[in-house]
Amino acid sequence: MLSIIGGTYRVFSNGETLDASLRGRMKRGEAKRVLVGDEVLLHAHENGSVTIEEVAERRTVLRRRMPGKSRGVRSIAANLDQVIVVGAADRPRWDTHLIDRFLVVAETNHLPAVVVVNKADLVDDAASLGEPYGAAGYDVIVTSVPHGVGVEPLRRKLANRVSLFTGSTGVGKSALLNMLQPGLRLRTAEVSRRSGAGRHTTTTTEMHSLKDGGFVVDTPGLRDVGLWGVLPQELAAAFPEFASQIPHCRFDNCRHVAEPNCAVAAAADSGEISRARLDSYRKLLEEAVQAAKHWE
Ligand SMILES: Nc1nc2c(ncn2[C@@H]2O[C@H](COP(=O)(O)OP(=O)(O)OP(=O)(O)O)[C@@H](O)[C@H]2O)c(=O)[nH]1
Ligand SMILES: [Mg+2]
Numbered sequence: 001m002l003s004i005i006g007g008t009y010r011v012f013s014n015g016e017t018l019d020a021s022l023r024g025r026m027k028r029g030e031a032k033r034v035l036v037g038d039e040v041l042l043h044a045h046e047n048g049s050v051t052i053e054e055v056a057e058r059r060t061v062l063r064r065r066m067p068g069k070s071r072g073v074r075s076i077a078a079n080l081d082q083v084i085v086v087g088a089a090d091r092p093r094w095d096t097h098l099i100d101r102f103l104v105v106a107e108t109n110h111l112p113a114v115v116v117v118n119k120a121d122l123v124d125d126a127a128s129l130g131e132p133y134g135a136a137g138y139d140v141i142v143t144s145v146p147h148g149v150g151v152e153p154l155r156r157k158l159a160n161r162v163s164l165f166t167g168s169t170g171v172g173k174s175a176l177l178n179m180l181q182p183g184l185r186l187r188t189a190e191v192s193r194r195s196g197a198g199r200h201t202t203t204t205t206e207m208h209s210l211k212d213g214g215f216v217v218d219t220p221g222l223r224d225v226g227l228w229g230v231l232p233q234e235l236a237a238a239f240p241e242f243a244s245q246i247p248h249c250r251f252d253n254c255r256h257v258a259e260p261n262c263a264v265a266a267a268a269d270s271g272e273i274s275r276a277r278l279d280s281y282r283k284l285l286e287e288a289v290q291a292a293k294h295w296e
């Protein structure tokens with residue numbers, strides 16, 4: 001399933017893109033909702049129309065909280081192999097905490113994540129922005145679309161996999177995909193031309209096939225990444241660099257906030273793990289605790 005726009009289901013079949021509709025029984029909601037990335041069973045009718053008969057079992061599902069106050073959890077895409085979290089070195093300004101939020105969403109969905117530092121041409125030292133993530137164990141790729149930087153590492157990372165691009169609006173997700181495969185001709189727009197909140201250049205979640213094999217999913221930039229659904233006690237596990245420290249905390253139930261002899265805090269003090277990442281964790285923990293209160 002490549003995209004779902006209105007009632008049109010665009011699918012990829014035998015190297016071709018074609019439009020299908022849902023079979024009646026699926027429309028009535030007896031079967032599960034179809035997601036981008038789903039593998040579906042198609043039926044070609046004599047009149048040339050194609051219907052979706054069935055959705056195959058999913059290997060993975062990326063879910064996240066609905067923006068705003070609503071409590072719904074939304075499924076974004078199925079069968080992903082990895083999430084590419086894109087941030088801009090500038091315009092919009094690099095926001096570590098926001099990157100951490102995207103990474104937590106990937107981690108809690110059990111999907112590997114890659115950090116891309118785009119717009120490297122706009123700052124002196126883009127690589128330093130990615131350092132805490134490299135130290136945490138993530139693959140980091142520094143890119144610049146106008147200078148063609150990072151094309152090969154990104155291409156290698158995407159080949160033969162299903163990857164979803166996420167990150168704030170205007171960081172260059174669509175521009176990066178166009179750089180890799182100009183034939184995609186995805187719409188991009190200058191950040192300065194965007195006015196007010198809620199302006200996104202990419203407005204739907206769409207999957208595209210790559211010439212080298214694999215698929216990429218371009219998504220609308222997110223302004224609000226809620227963590228609703230992440231339990232406070234699950235959060236530390238979403239920060240992979242904490243794992244080797246946690247067994248050394250004095251208390252088994254240490255939350256790494258203000259407990260005495262916390263090994264995670266000590267590692268941040270000594271510079272072994274990033275202070276900004278620990279601060280992010282603490283901010284997100286507070287949020288997860290508040291959200292959990294509302295469910296009770
Ligand atoms: N200087 C510079 N500009 C870039 C780079 N990558 C993208 N841009 C520009 O940044 C602007 C936003 O790029 P888009 O690709 O539309 O951003 P997006 O992340 O897809 O945004 P949404 O679709 O709204 O989520 C465009 O004007 C791009 O030309 C880069 O590496 N360097
Ligand atoms: Mg876009």
Ligand SMILES: [Zn+2]
Pocket residue numbers: 246249250254255256257259261262263264265
């Ligand atoms: Zn601790």
